[in-house]
Amino acid sequence: MTLKENIDNASILISISDKEFNLLSELIYQKTGIFLQQHKKSLIVSRLNKIVKDLKFNNFHDYYEYVINDPSGEALVSMVDKISTNHTFFFREKEHFDFLKEQVFPELFPVSKKDKKIRVWSAGCSTGEEVFSLAFLLREYLGTAINQWDIGLLATDISMTALVKARESVYSQDRVNALPAEMIKKYFQKTENAEFKVKEEIKKMVLFKKLNFMDEKFPFKGKFHIIFCRNVMIYFDKETSLKLIDKFYHSLYPGGYLMIGHSENIARYHHSFQYIKPAVYKKEASHES
Ligand SMILES: C[S@@+](CC[C@H](N)C(=O)[O-])C[C@H]1O[C@@H](n2cnc3c(N)ncnc32)[C@H](O)[C@@H]1O
Numbered sequence: 001m002t003l004k005e006n007i008d009n010a011s012i013l014i015s016i017s018d019k020e021f022n023l024l025s026e027l028i029y030q031k032t033g034i035f036l037q038q039h040k041k042s043l044i045v046s047r048l049n050k051i052v053k054d055l056k057f058n059n060f061h062d063y064y065e066y067v068i069n070d071p072s073g074e075a076l077v078s079m080v081d082k083i084s085t086n087h088t089f090f091f092r093e094k095e096h097f098d099f100l101k102e103q104v105f106p107e108l109f110p111v112s113k114k115d116k117k118i119r120v121w122s123a124g125c126s127t128g129e130e131v132f133s134l135a136f137l138l139r140e141y142l143g144t145a146i147n148q149w150d151i152g153l154l155a156t157d158i159s160m161t162a163l164v165k166a167r168e169s170v171y172s173q174d175r176v177n178a179l180p181a182e183m184i185k186k187y188f189q190k191t192e193n194a195e196f197k198v199k200e201e202i203k204k205m206v207l208f209k210k211l212n213f214m215d216e217k218f219p220f221k222g223k224f225h226i227i228f229c230r231n232v233m234i235y236f237d238k239e240t241s242l243k244l245i246d247k248f249y250h251s252l253y254p255g256g257y258l259m260i261g262h263s264e265n266i267a268r269y270h271h272s273f274q275y276i277k278p279a280v281y282k283k284e285a286s287h288e289s
Pocket residue numbers: 031032033034084085086087088089092123124125126127130156157158159162211212213214229230231232261
């Protein structure tokens with residue numbers, strides 16, 4: 001095939017029938033919770049077109065059959081990687097970071113606190129910018145006192161592609177541009193390719209793990225003081241969101257905080273959290289579970 005034929009072939013979109021869309025969207029919903037309504041047909045086509053062609057299928061039905069019959073589960077992993085939206089950036093929704101600094105950290109880090117353990121979870125961490133923003137903020141807030149604390153940051157995602165990038169922790173100039181120059185100097189090393197690698201002392205604070213929110217139970221022994229689950233539930237329906245909110249509730253210490261994206265609205269759902277302010281919820285201190 002000539003280069004021109006290659007380009008032409010790549011740009012031709014395989015069309016999707018209603019039946020094929022229903023099969024694929026139901027599979028995606030069952031496996032990931034991501035709820036795709038009819039108007040998202042073009043999203044499935046644009047995101048899966050290349051994979052379907054690379055596998056030499058002529059239609060989405062054959063691709064669907066291949067995914068559900070793949071015993072290794074890898075076809076499903078690749079499909080989920082293509083479907084999930086991984087958009088993120090450092091200090092996204094700054095209000096949350098200000099709120100942590102002004103209200104949550106003073107509660108969590110009193111000098112007199114005997115138990116020095118703090119656990120924070122970036123749930124749906126994508127390529128890592130969210131959890132590293134949290135790590136930078138903690139460093140800035142605590143200064144040298146950070147050494148007196150046992151701080152663990154967990155970052156999870158369903159997308160292996162996103163997790164691989166998060167673990168590499170290398171970001172291009174335009175991704176770090178919005179950070180103050182001082183912060184870049186302190187927490188990144190410049191690579192040979194003029195990119196920015198998060199320094200080892202920061203990376204050591206974070207554990208990256210694959211986790212699907214659809215799993216019946218979360219595999220953690222301990223609880224968290226703060227959970228960030230931002231810009232994830234926007235892709236879920238009410239039923240999936242409520243189940244997830246309940247699992248988060250039971251994964252938090254009493255008095256713990258759940259931060260969601262500002263464009264997500266769970267106030268209209270019936271759940272156990274106390275509303276604090278837009279996109280901030282708290283598990284009441286007296287409610288042991
Ligand atoms: C738009 S990103 C949000 C990243 C970050 N929290 C932020 O607000 O910038 C949404 C992330 O949720 C992840 N996700 C979607 N469905 C998931 C599921 N069922 N289990 C775990 N992660 C999921 C996606 O892979 C994606 O990385």
